[in-house]
Amino acid sequence: MTTFTRxxxxxxxxxxxxxxxxxxxxRLVNAQGAPLNVTAFGGxxxxxxxxxFVAPFQAKTGATATVSLGGPPQWLAQVExxxxxxxxxxxxxxxxxxxxxxxxxxxxxxxxxxLPNLAQIPQVFTDSVIGKGTVFDYGVAGITYNKETVAEPxxxxxxxxxxxxxxxxxxxxxxxxxxxxxxxxxxxxxxxxGGGVDNVDPFFDAVARMKDNLVFWGGPNDFFNHLASxxxxxxxxxxxxxxxxxxxxxxxxxxxxxxxxxxxxxxxxQKPVNANPLAWDYLxxxxxxxxxxxxxxxxxxxxxxxxxxxxEKLKPRITPWxxxxxxxxxxxxxxxxxxxxxxxxxxxx
Amino acid sequence: MATAVDKTKSRLGAxxxxxxxxIGPAVLFLVAFFVLPLFDNAMRSFAxxxxxxxxxxxxxxxxxxxxxxxxxxxxxxxxTVVTLICAAIGYPVAxxxxxxxxxxxxxxxxxxxxxxxxxxxxxxxxxxxxxxRRGLVNNLLVQELGWLERPLQIMNTPAIAIxxxxxxxxxFMVLSIATVLQGIDRRLEESAQILGAGRWRTFREVTxxxxxxxxxxxxILVFMIANGSFVTLVLLGGGFQTLPLFIYQQFxxxxxxxxxxxxxxxxxxxxxxxxxxxxxxxxxxxxx
Numbered sequence: 001m002t003t004f005t006r007x008x009x010x011x012x013x014x015x016x017x018x019x020x021x022x023x024x025x026x027r028l029v030n031a032q033g034a035p036l037n038v039t040a041f042g043g044x045x046x047x048x049x050x051x052x053f054v055a056p057f058q059a060k061t062g063a064t065a066t067v068s069l070g071g072p073p074q075w076l077a078q079v080e081x082x083x084x085x086x087x088x089x090x091x092x093x094x095x096x097x098x099x100x101x102x103x104x105x106x107x108x109x110x111x112x113x114x115l116p117n118l119a120q121i122p123q124v125f126t127d128s129v130i131g132k133g134t135v136f137d138y139g140v141a142g143i144t145y146n147k148e149t150v151a152e153p154x155x156x157x158x159x160x161x162x163x164x165x166x167x168x169x170x171x172x173x174x175x176x177x178x179x180x181x182x183x184x185x186x187x188x189x190x191x192x193x194g195g196g197v198d199n200v201d202p203f204f205d206a207v208a209r210m211k212d213n214l215v216f217w218g219g220p221n222d223f224f225n226h227l228a229s230x231x232x233x234x235x236x237x238x239x240x241x242x243x244x245x246x247x248x249x250x251x252x253x254x255x256x257x258x259x260x261x262x263x264x265x266x267x268x269x270q271k272p273v274n275a276n277p278l279a280w281d282y283l284x285x286x287x288x289x290x291x292x293x294x295x296x297x298x299x300x301x302x303x304x305x306x307x308x309x310x311x312e313k314l315k316p317r318i319t320p321w322x323x324x325x326x327x328x329x330x331x332x333x334x335x336x337x338x339x340x341x342x343x344x345x346x347x348x349x
Numbered sequence: 350m351a352t353a354v355d356k357t358k359s360r361l362g363a364x365x366x367x368x369x370x371x372i373g374p375a376v377l378f379l380v381a382f383f384v385l386p387l388f389d390n391a392m393r394s395f396a397x398x399x400x401x402x403x404x405x406x407x408x409x410x411x412x413x414x415x416x417x418x419x420x421x422x423x424x425x426x427x428x429t430v431v432t433l434i435c436a437a438i439g440y441p442v443a444x445x446x447x448x449x450x451x452x453x454x455x456x457x458x459x460x461x462x463x464x465x466x467x468x469x470x471x472x473x474x475x476x477x478x479x480x481x482r483r484g485l486v487n488n489l490l491v492q493e494l495g496w497l498e499r500p501l502q503i504m505n506t507p508a509i510a511i512x513x514x515x516x517x518x519x520x521f522m523v524l525s526i527a528t529v530l531q532g533i534d535r536r537l538e539e540s541a542q543i544l545g546a547g548r549w550r551t552f553r554e555v556t557x558x559x560x561x562x563x564x565x566x567x568x569i570l571v572f573m574i575a576n577g578s579f580v581t582l583v584l585l586g587g588g589f590q591t592l593p594l595f596i597y598q599q600f601x602x603x604x605x606x607x608x609x610x611x612x613x614x615x616x617x618x619x620x621x622x623x624x625x626x627x628x629x630x631x632x633x634x635x636x637x
Contacts, residue, residue, distance in 0.1 A: 073601050100604065170482065177583060177594065179601050215505050218583045225474065230483020231504055337603045344595075345416055348588050 036065040036278045038090040039075055044244065044298065052295040057282045065282060072097045073179065079106055079272045086272035089279040090286075094180055095128055095135070095329040096336065098268040102132035107270045110134050114280050117287035120305045122321075125266070128329055133270035136286050139301050140319040141184035142262035144242045145234035146227050147254045153234060156259040157192035160234075165209040172226040172235030173207075175216035176343045182336045183327050184263045185236055186343070192260035197331045200339060207347055227253065238265065240301035243317050247300070257319045264324035387617075394610035407611035424591040425619060428575040431514045435571045436564055438515065439522030443563070446523065447530040461520045469517060473584045476513055480504050510587025514575055521574070522567035529563030530556075565631030569624055576620050592616045 036057075040049035046069060054065045068075070072093045079086045083106055093101065101107050109131050112119050118126065118134060125135035143160055145153040150169065154160040164171045174181040186203050193202035207214070215232050217223040220241055226232040228250070239262075242255040269286055271279045285291055292303035296310060302318045310318055397404045411417045442461075450457045464472060479485050480503035487500035503509055533556065541551040579593045592612050599609035 071601075073604065076604075077600075077606075097604075176602065177598060182602070216586065222584065225477055226481075229477050229481035231477070231481040337605065340598065340603050344590070344598075348590055 034276060036063060036089050036276050036282055037087065038065050038067055038279075038282060039088055039092045040067050040069060041071065041092070042069050048295050048298040052291045052298065053282065053285050056288070056291055057285045060285070061278060061281050063278050063281075071179070076101055076106075080104070083272065084274055086275050089271065089275040090282055091133075091270045091272065093129075093133065093268045093270055094183075095266050095268055095327075096180075096183065096333040098129040098133050098270055099330055099333050101270060102130050106272055107132040108273055108275075110271075110283075115284050115287060117284050117289070117305065120289060120307050121287055122304065122306060124326070125268075125304050128266065128326075129268050129270070130330075133268045134287070135266040135268050135304050136292065137267040137295065137299070137301050137303050138321055138324075139238040139240045139265045139267075140257055140262040140324045141188060141236055141238055141265055142255055142257045142319075143234060144223070144227070144237035144253060144255050146252055148252045149230075149233045150254075153254065153256055154258075155256065157189055158260070160258070161189075161193070161206045161210060164213050165206075167213055169233040170213050170215060170231065171210065172215050172217050172223050172232035172237075174223075174236060175218050176340055176347070177218045180265055182339050183329070183332055184238075184265055186339050187327055187332055188236075188263035188325060191263075191325060192258065197328050197335065200342075204342065204346055211347075224250070238301075239317065239319055240299055243300035257323065261323060261325035262319070264321055264326050266329075390610045391614050393607050394614050396607055398607075407608050408615075411611055411615055420590050420592060420595060421615060421619070423589060424576060424593075424616070425623075427511070427514075427589055427591060428572050428623075431511060431518060431575040432568050432572045434511065434515050435519045435522040436568060439519050439567060440526055440560075440564070442519075443523045443526035443530055446527050461523055464516070465520055469580055470584070472517065473513055473581050476509060476516075476585060477504060480509060505586035505588070507587045507589065510582055510585045510589055513581045513585045514578055517578075517581060518571045518574055521570045522564075525567030525570060526560060526563035529560045529566075533559045561631055565627055569627050572623055572627070573620055576616065576623075 038049070038054065040046045046067060049067060054067060057065055068088055072091070075088050075091050076093070076097050078088060079091070079101065110118055110126055110133055121134050128135060143154060154163055163169060174185050186200055187197060189206060190196060190200040190203040193206060195202040215226055217226060217235070223235055223237050224245055226235065239255050239257070242253050246253050269283055271283060287305060289305040289307040292305045293308045296303045296308065296314060296318070300314070300317055302321060394407055395403050395405070411421070446454055446457045477484065481487070482500040482502070486503070490497045491500050537559070538551050538555050541555045546554065577593050579597060582589055582591060582594060592615065596609045596612045599605045599612065
């Protein structure tokens with residue numbers, strides 16, 4: 001009979017701790033074949049990634065994949081901290097961070113040889129991240145409004161600014177705490193109002209005009225709360241998220257792609273240089289037309305495979321990427337920090 | 350004789366070794382996951398952009414740029430205001446809890462602790478439901494009672510951010526003060542009253558100084574947490590520009606980790622300086 005004493009417990013604990021500290025646990029896992037570690041945002045994103053990409057990958061390869069939840073800055077930091085043995089094998093990235101990672105030499109090149117389905121993705125999406133990844137999904141940041149309080153929504157960014165400045169509406173804009181605000185708001189509005197990546201004065205002037213009638217959202221759920229609670233009547237938000245809320249019962253929400261074109265907010269996929277080679281099989285599933293169709297149906301977002309045919313329900317909701325304003329991600333990445341600093345000083349948090 | 354001394358020594362040695370073994374894991378844990386990361390963080394704030402050299406540029410910017418000085422000052426002022434309000438609200442509640450609540454004290458403690466059982470995010474969203482332009486309070490004032498023509502702008506004002514922080518932090522103040530109030534010997538207060546002091550003077554000159562430790566502990570807790578508060582300010586807005594919000598921005602938007610490290614080091618130094626000052630103040634109060 002084994003007697004379980006305190007001394008024995010301490011000894012076992014110390015041995016287990018030492019084994020873990022020396023890396024025994026990872027080796028045990030590796031001995032059984034390391035699972036692929038892919039990434040997803042939380043909520044409906046996670047389930048969509050599991051159903052549309054992880055499941056077919058596992059069915060075809062027999063390998064297993066785990067899904068790490070989080071956000072691009074966190075995943076990139078993890079890869080930067082350990083590029084020899086990256087803890088994630090596939091990254092979902094915003095294009096500006098994808099470019100940062102690509103330029104740092106942390107990501108592998110995407111080629112049709114490695115990814116047959118890449119042939120069905122428009123070249124512009126792969127070029128936008130200098131070939132070290134590609135875009136598989138996108139949303140358009142336009143004008144989302146409450147149909148019960150806004151009978152005639154603004155049709156353009158210019159009209160949006162004028163009417164908010166006049167006090168007709170309270171608008172909810174993404175705050176600078178939200179990672180893609182420099183693209184979806186600063187650049188998009190500056191471009192629409194006659195400026196561009198070299199001149200964002202029109203955006204800051206517009207905010208100065210609207211400032212008494214603005215609230216800011218720090219995350220997408222904040223925006224929904226602003227509209228639902230009546231804190232704001234309209235704002236700048238994504239088409240896909242608007243339709244997700246609509247399908248969940250918020251049928252009072254509407255979306256308009258402004259006449260100047262809302263900014264295309266792309267989601268790129270990348271593979272770190274020393275990641276598990278099985279990542280290529282997974283990525284090929286991510287770029288597959290059938291899987292992307294399913295993904296679009298769940299997410300209400302546009303996808304990039306040219307062979308995807310949207311359902312009748314989805315067709316009127318998806319803004320074709322050609323009708324959106326395609327941001328110069330590389331140039332924006334170079335001046336982003338200046339814009340953020342200016343925002344801090346002129347607008348505040 | 351020598352053998353007995355040796356035996357005692359070896360017993361003491363064995364006991365010391367056992368003590369070290371027991372405390373060892375906690376010390377190792379702290380060193381590995383607190384001291385070393387803090388050190389690494391501080392070192393990163395001094396590194397040049399290429400990571401090879403040494404620079405004080407970030408600290409020069411933080412300590413000389415009027416904008417960043419304003420941010421640092423705002424962080425300290427906000428934490429101080431929240432601490433003072435918590436003390437002003439918390440003391441009477443703690444006094445009631447210890448001296449007046451009697452058999453209801455359990456219920457009062459439960460009511461105090463109950464909000465802590467709910468996620469801070471849920472509690473903060475609750476304020477939005479209450480105070481939004483079309484929230485419960487504005488609906489009542491505008492539609493139900495007709496007292497106002499237009500809804501009040503309550504959200505996204507400094508007031509709502511302070512209310513949100515006080516709501517989250519006041520239980521820490523109450524519990525700290527209540528613990529000390531409970532330990533005060535009531536005979537001291539009775540003696541003061543027998544010697545002619547009124548109730549107010551007894552409170553001012555006996556009870557309050559004797560409970561200074563509790564106020565000090567509560568103030569330290571509240572100040573430290575308010576100093577690093579993030580979620581409440583992000584969700585309720587209020588226009589505050591504090592160091593934690595900027596640290597998050599450096600990580601999430603600009604990816605300037607070195608600047609974030611410098612900001613967090615400044616925040617840590619502020620917290621330690623305030624902790625030192627508050628401890629000195631409490632000791633002096635206690636001593637007097």
